[in-house]
Amino acid sequence: MTLAPAPVFRMALRVYWEDTDAAGIVFYANFLKFFERARTEWLRTKGYSQEQLRTERGTGFIVTDASISYRRPARLDDLIDVTVALTRVGQASLQIAQQALRIVPDGTNELLADGTIRIGCVELGTYRPRRIPTEILQSIQ
Amino acid sequence: MTLAPAPVFRMALRVYWEDTDAAGIVFYANFLKFFERARTEWLRTKGYSQEQLRTERGTGFIVTDASISYRRPARLDDLIDVTVALTRVGQASLQIAQQALRIVPDGTNELLADGTIRIGCVELGTYRPRRIPTEILQSIQ
Amino acid sequence: MTLAPAPVFRMALRVYWEDTDAAGIVFYANFLKFFERARTEWLRTKGYSQEQLRTERGTGFIVTDASISYRRPARLDDLIDVTVALTRVGQASLQIAQQALRIVPDGTNELLADGTIRIGCVELGTYRPRRIPTEILQSIQ
Amino acid sequence: MTLAPAPVFRMALRVYWEDTDAAGIVFYANFLKFFERARTEWLRTKGYSQEQLRTERGTGFIVTDASISYRRPARLDDLIDVTVALTRVGQASLQIAQQALRIVPDGTNELLADGTIRIGCVELGTYRPRRIPTEILQSIQ
Numbered sequence: 001m002t003l004a005p006a007p008v009f010r011m012a013l014r015v016y017w018e019d020t021d022a023a024g025i026v027f028y029a030n031f032l033k034f035f036e037r038a039r040t041e042w043l044r045t046k047g048y049s050q051e052q053l054r055t056e057r058g059t060g061f062i063v064t065d066a067s068i069s070y071r072r073p074a075r076l077d078d079l080i081d082v083t084v085a086l087t088r089v090g091q092a093s094l095q096i097a098q099q100a101l102r103i104v105p106d107g108t109n110e111l112l113a114d115g116t117i118r119i120g121c122v123e124l125g126t127y128r129p130r131r132i133p134t135e136i137l138q139s140i141q
Numbered sequence: 142m143t144l145a146p147a148p149v150f151r152m153a154l155r156v157y158w159e160d161t162d163a164a165g166i167v168f169y170a171n172f173l174k175f176f177e178r179a180r181t182e183w184l185r186t187k188g189y190s191q192e193q194l195r196t197e198r199g200t201g202f203i204v205t206d207a208s209i210s211y212r213r214p215a216r217l218d219d220l221i222d223v224t225v226a227l228t229r230v231g232q233a234s235l236q237i238a239q240q241a242l243r244i245v246p247d248g249t250n251e252l253l254a255d256g257t258i259r260i261g262c263v264e265l266g267t268y269r270p271r272r273i274p275t276e277i278l279q280s281i282q
Numbered sequence: 283m284t285l286a287p288a289p290v291f292r293m294a295l296r297v298y299w300e301d302t303d304a305a306g307i308v309f310y311a312n313f314l315k316f317f318e319r320a321r322t323e324w325l326r327t328k329g330y331s332q333e334q335l336r337t338e339r340g341t342g343f344i345v346t347d348a349s350i351s352y353r354r355p356a357r358l359d360d361l362i363d364v365t366v367a368l369t370r371v372g373q374a375s376l377q378i379a380q381q382a383l384r385i386v387p388d389g390t391n392e393l394l395a396d397g398t399i400r401i402g403c404v405e406l407g408t409y410r411p412r413r414i415p416t417e418i419l420q421s422i423q
Numbered sequence: 424m425t426l427a428p429a430p431v432f433r434m435a436l437r438v439y440w441e442d443t444d445a446a447g448i449v450f451y452a453n454f455l456k457f458f459e460r461a462r463t464e465w466l467r468t469k470g471y472s473q474e475q476l477r478t479e480r481g482t483g484f485i486v487t488d489a490s491i492s493y494r495r496p497a498r499l500d501d502l503i504d505v506t507v508a509l510t511r512v513g514q515a516s517l518q519i520a521q522q523a524l525r526i527v528p529d530g531t532n533e534l535l536a537d538g539t540i541r542i543g544c545v546e547l548g549t550y551r552p553r554r555i556p557t558e559i560l561q562s563i564q
Contacts (some may be wrong), residue, residue: 014319014323016315016318016319016322017318017322017444017446017450018315018318018319018444018450020194020210020442020444020497021443021444021445022440022443022444022445022498022499024194024445024447025203025268025445027440028203028204028207029170029171029173029174029177029441032173033170033298036244036298036299037296037298037300040299041296054163054164054358062164062166062169062211062214063211064210065208065210066169066207066209066211067206067207067209068206068207068208068209069205069206070203070205070206070207072268073203073268075445076445077334082216105258124164127166127213128244138324155464156458157456157460157463158303158305158459158463159303159456159460161303162299162302162304163299163300163302163303163306163358165306166304168299174439177439178439178441182437193500195499215305216304230393237331270376291449305485305547306502310459311453311455311459312452314452314455315452318451318452327464342446344446344448344496345451346492346493347490347491347492348451348489348490348491348493349488349489349490349491350488350489350490351488352485352486352488352489354550355485406447409448409495
């Protein structure tokens with residue numbers, strides 16, 4: 001179902017040398033790393049660690065679709081806020097809207113990238129779709 | 142303009158430890174690395190190295206939009222074919238369709254991921270859009 | 283010169299999916315990323331950002347030698363303390379001892395990896411050795 | 424035991440955007456990725472895939488020590504030869520010398536980085552040292 005505007009989770013992170021490329025900016029694939037970190041921390045605030053899901057239940061979340069628009073380049077030493085908003089919940093999948101914003105000291109944050117990530121719940125090993133455990137569904141909404 | 146079905150460029154690559162994650166599969170962001178390698182090699186077959194573009198002309202190509210669907214997990218040691226097909230050409234942008242296929246010895250390749258990448262031509266430094274140099278446009282079509 | 287036991291800088295970081303590999307542990311090269319993040323934050327506490335050094339002075343620090351011993355595997359969701367201790371200062375180089383320790387809730391941290399990194403001060407572009415600017419030398423000791 | 428000068432295995436690879444950083448050169452940790460790729464391909468020429476070792480035997484090789492010296496920066500589009508030479512064989516460990524050389528068209532290759540990697544054979548899961556299987560020892564020497 002489509003959800004009412006979701007409370008947004010935020011995670012701040014720093015751009016390090018490892019994230020940049022020879023064009024002097026953050027390499028495009030690395031925004032998906034930033035997005036993943038924020039989703040993991042968001043899930044942790046709901047009381048679930050991914051390691052725990054994996055070892056206790058043999059269940060994992062995998063990304064099935066990702067789309068991302070790059071608005072402005074991010075640079076070394078930038079401080080970036082990455083947001084997570086749950087926008088759609090299915091029986092075996094979640095849709096999440098994410099943004100990366102450069103934190104500017106005067107408060108006028110700048111949008112660097114935004115995208116939509118679709119997550120599927122799967123049985124580890126086979127990677128077959130699996131219903132999202134009820135208590136997780138209840139926690140995250 | 143939209144192009145007639147493009148001749149497809151292919152590049153084979155191997156999955157190494159660095160590409161995988163603790164779920165035992167290729168980490169989702171790393172498919173964008175694979176796609177980038179193939180685009181770079183495709184451009185090289187057209188006679189352009191990105192380093193040369195960058196230093197001689199102050200021009201670069203940056204990704205402005207990426208969308209990707211993950212169909213099957215890729216695993217350590219997999220041999221993967223990454224394809225590049227130019228699907229749309231604008232004055233300052235290109236749209237490219239890409240696939241990653243697992244090369245199976247019996248010839249029945251399996252689709253692992255496919256996506257669409259929009260590339261913008263920019264002036265390095267400012268990252269302002271710039272017309273794609275004419276000779277590049279002629280070479281790649 | 284060799285320095286008296288240095289006050290140790292510490293930076294905490296989390297292990298994410300991107301850091302792990304199919305063996306279920308942090309990929310060995312990624313500890314060098316962790317070490318670099320901590321060195322950058324240590325330098326920042328001294329009042330220098332690397333971007334500023336780069337753009338204002340055309341000077342940069344590059345790693346000339348790295349040695350690292352892996353003591354225990356790090357895993358997804360681990361919280362890791364990375365330390366930085368300046369152990370030797372030359373005219374154009376620094377030697378830094380670093381450790382990565384798993385933060386265990388009961389306080390009995392476990393050594394995951396330790397190493398020594400030699401940093402050279404260079405002129406960007408040519409990568410020729412350059413004396414470390416005096417005020418940086420004064421700040422970091 | 425220490426070995427007679429080993430026949431050297433070579434693997435060529437290309438530097439892509441993902442490998443570089445904002446200093447315009449290959450990020451220092453990424454040479455360890457290059458080294459790992461070459462060791463994996465070397466092992467493959469001996470008839471062993473790491474995935475096979477892992478799933479069939481529950482055995483894996485992990486890096487216990489790495490030391491590397493960076494001689495010259497590598498840049499985007501560089502073609503690099505990575506070498507593997509087995510220099511010491513123990514019951515549960517191997518020592519390997521590796522180099523990364525820039526392939527220059529006129530044949531005067533340039534040393535970019537060289538190092539020594541110590542590999543331990545372990546039982547996956549526990550990461551306890553394990554004797555290297557005899558047929559592997561025979562194959563690699």
